[in-house]
Amino acid sequence: MEPFVSPNGNYLFFNNLNDGINTKLYYAIKVNDSTFNYEGELIGTNQTVTPHLDAVADLDINGNFYWTSTRNYPSELNNLFHGTFNAGKVSNIGRVQGDFNMNTPGWLIMDHGISLDGQFLYFNNARFDSANCQGPCETTLGIAEKENASTFNTLSNSESILQNINDANYIYYAPCISSDNLELYYTRYLKGQITADTVFEICVAVRSNSSSEFSIPRVLFSESISNLVEAPTLTVDKNIIYYHQKTTNSHKIMMRYRNSL
Incomplete structure (x- = not known):
């Protein structure tokens, strides 16, 4: 369902079940921290002919929307x-270009995941092969910098900035960068066949300034696939x-208040 809260905190975007057949983006409007009223489909983003997938909302402080x-x-x-x-509408739609x-x-x-100012794109390249893999076969996180309204190019030091995070033993997805660019949140699980014992982890890696490498990640919380947690x-x-x-017969958007990091 991959939720995303807007920079002003007033909108919560999310997609329905990610089956790639009829996956659409929706939004809700804030009442309080734990309550958002459902509004409906996010106009302008969703395709009409199945099979289709429109998912993974991102929004910077200037109103630039990505999916x-x-x-x-x-x-x-x-x-x-x-x-x-x-x-509640997205207009002026185009493809994002760039070497990422x-x-x-x-x-x-x-x-x-887009940075608050819209200058940096944290992207997740994923290879799919349905004949040989359940879900993505492999993934890599990277960072690209904005060149113009429709183009981002990979930072020359992207690999070194993320060297403590990218690990070929894991599948990564759903990156989210904090507003100060110092905390990178994401989901991971061990590569290989997904079973009832597969554990999904929400992790965070931190750094002291916005140009240095991220730390070795820390697992904030985790659950097995039957109660999987994902997409912070x-x-x-x-x-x-x-x-x-994911809970029994349901999918929920959960929240937690910060205690410390």
């Missing part, structure tokens, strides 16, 4: 889109984290 979409895939391999968000796109069949931008999103003041949790 993952299978529009015209695989004829066009760049599957990250951008537009302008205003009052693998431009290789089977590889997708599975997930992403942080308020601008860093006091609340929202995330998706």
Whole structure:
């Protein structure tokens, strides 16, 4: 369901079950920290012909909206889109270009996180092969910098900044960067066959300034797949984290207040 809370805290975006057949983006409006009233589909983002996937919302402080979409895939391999968000609608839609796109069949931008100022894109390249893998076969996190309204290019030191995070033994997704660019949250699980014992972990890695490498990650909380937790999103003041949790016969957006880090 991959929730995302807007920079002003007034909107909660989310997608429905990520089956890739009829996956759409929706939004709700804040009443208080733990209550958002459902409004409906996010106009402008969702395709109408199945199978389709429109998911993984991101929004910077300037109203630039980003999401993952299978529009015209695989004829066009760049599957990250951008537009302008205003009052429940996204307009001026286009593809996000840049060298962070693998431009290789089977590889997708599975997930992403935009910095508050919109200058840095934390992207997740994922390779899919349904004949040989359950879910993504492999993933890598990277960082790209904004060149213009529709283009991001990978930082020359992206690999070194994330060297303590990227580990070929794990599948990564749902990165979320804090408003000060010092805390990177994400979800991971061990690569291999997904079983009832597979554990999903919400992790965080930190750094002392916005240009240095991130620390060795710490697991904030984890659950086995039957109660999986995933896709953290942080308020601008860093006091609340929202995330998706699967429960018996239900999918819920949960929240926790910050105690310490």
